[in-house]
Amino acid sequence: MLEKGKISASQMGMMLFLAVVASGVMSIPGITGKYAHNDLWLSPIWAALMGTVTVWIAHRLHCMYPEKTSVQYSEEVVGKVAGKAIGFLFIFFYLHLSGFVVRSYAEFIVQNFLHKTPISVVIITMIFVCTWAVRAGIEVIGRTAQLFFPVFLIPVLFIPLLLNNMKLDYLFPMLEHGLVPSIKGALVPGGWLSEMFLLSFLLPYVRNQEKGKSSALYAVIGVTLLLTMINFFILFVLGKQIGDFLFPVMVAFRYISVAEFFENMESLVMAIWILGMFVKISIFYYVTVLGASQWFRMSDYRSLVLPIGFFVGLFSFWSFPNFNTGLYFDIYAFPFYGPLIQTVLPLFLLIIAALRKKGQSQNQNLTAAKHK
Amino acid sequence: MKVKCLWISICCLLVAGCWDRTEVNDLAIITAASVDKAKNEEITLSVQIFLPRALGGGAGGAGGTGGGQGKLTTMRNSNGPNIADAISKLQAKIPRQIFWGHCKVYIFGEEIAKQGLADHIDFLVRHPEPRNRAYLYISKGEGLDTLDITPSLERSTAESLREYADLHIGMAVTLVDFRNMLRGESEAAAIPIIENGKKLQKPEDIQVKAVMVGTAILKRDKMIGSLTLHETRGLLWLRNEMNKAAISVQLNGVEGIVSVNPIRTKTKLIPHLENGKWSMLVHVDTEGDVVENGTRLNLMKPELLALVQNAVRADIEARMRMTLKVLQQELQTDVVNFAAAFHREYPKEWEKAKGQWEKIFPQIEIHTQINVNIRRPGLISVPAGVPQEEIKNDE
Incomplete structure (x- = not known):
């Protein structure tokens, strides 16, 4: 096996949680709010369906091919050539996504905090740090996730500081235009939750296999809870303006002012959430490297870390020319692109694999019958 | 080992992020800004800049609030077609980098408020530096005069205005509140008005004149009138924003005045729609203490206390009705946001009616239900300055 490290199921759950929510917590609520208006708190719950389905598919496939990642077993499922093609698709998808995530992170930082710093510096420093984590392997990423997971939740404690400025009235009228707006708003977080497919790269390295599925489902529940809570929070504070802001969560945290002393909290909140971004990017980066080295059938993945890091940097520059286009991709392309690669394609693999297994066992039965 | 050292040094160099370092002594910290109408479709942007040297030099070893005799702020202004442009011209007049992060007050001149605030609000929301918790004010006359006043109690007029907002004497409207009003169902907004700064230049003027003089009523972003x-005060009751008040009432047939301080108040708007008839029940719950009793009545008697409660109830109702009359008849603008209450309760009917809200609003019938509970009499039971024999235990 390429990766000798092992992680625990709970570490994997935390990795998945951060991998989905680290970037999502910033940008999803604004997009959801634009479509679901005051029903936006409902959207993450619809989106959780997508996450659950993806987890189920990835786990079923894993049960059929334990100890193999999706890049490896796709060759077994659909044959060598088609399998290689699908494997390449996965690798390319995660490579592009790593670049995209790095760029979104950097755009956010430059737009809000470091106006004069060239974006390349923000991107390259992040990739450098992640390179280190990826070289160290899955165990280290797992432990970083474990370490940063509780820290990541600290900003939630700041929410009560705005209780004074929250108006429950904004919640009503509930479901004014039926369920459709909240489902529309669920498309983007649904795309994000399909990233749960990262599971298929992590499960082979989980020490306590039997808990793998449940901890992945806990991750889905955690993401849903956090997003719902954040959505309630910004709805009560910002009311009808949630759809106007690109980063409503930051605007809301910025509104905190307690006794003229607890002010300008958004910098602290962002500093904390960047830790999550680090874990997220490391996981995507790691999965790309691992997948690529398995695709090339290499004996060690470490030699691929730097070259792929270089590509991640390139893709981050190529992925979109300006923030607006990036958001456009997030809203109009990713809700279909993400689930297509991470949920629908694996579903096809699962169906074919299941049919094959059935065929095989029938064949075996036949041959066994002949021998008798 | 060597590789590790190399990694660490690379990371140290890159992670420090030196491009955006800002030194406090390179910044011109803006404490308040005002936007006024200028000639040729231009605006005048004035900023109040904090003078750190005045604070440090004046206070010296004494430290803190004593401060120097001189002004702690200075005012600069510049013209331009919009705020962003005016800032770049303003920067040419200030040797330090303009910094908006501590600007807590924005003042708009009356003229520009009548023209519309939309263009100017955008900068404040879009630019990452200005705080969305900054308070908005509309100034009679021009806003820039206010920025140049030396207040006697606070460090700057910005600080005074922020304190006023915290006191809730009038409305307190932050940038986020204002946008919520604009985006609300009624598309009407209210912003507190402050006195023309020209009338407050001399210390003796400041001693006698009130700064908060009322509330501007805006339809969309344009000011159309004022309260x-x-x-x-009536508007604050209606909007459930009342938290400090002294209600002084004269009881029927009794000499003297009783004052009551409501400690806790809650206003609920309960809309009602039947056969196309729109009506609104304003439900007020308030509880408070007696703070002054100028009558001869012994308010420890429950029936006499009930009299006071009734009078307070009537007073609150009169205040709200007075405000509503102005809003419904004269200004025809729904700043209380009855529209939102109807939207919440009757979403389907609202969907049909929202185009004609301006016609519906003036005709809404108002009912009130006010519960006044006087919980405590203060520290003394009988009227304090009255001889024992003159105290009345009944009417």
């Missing part, structure tokens, strides 16, 4: 301070 007096007295009418503003």
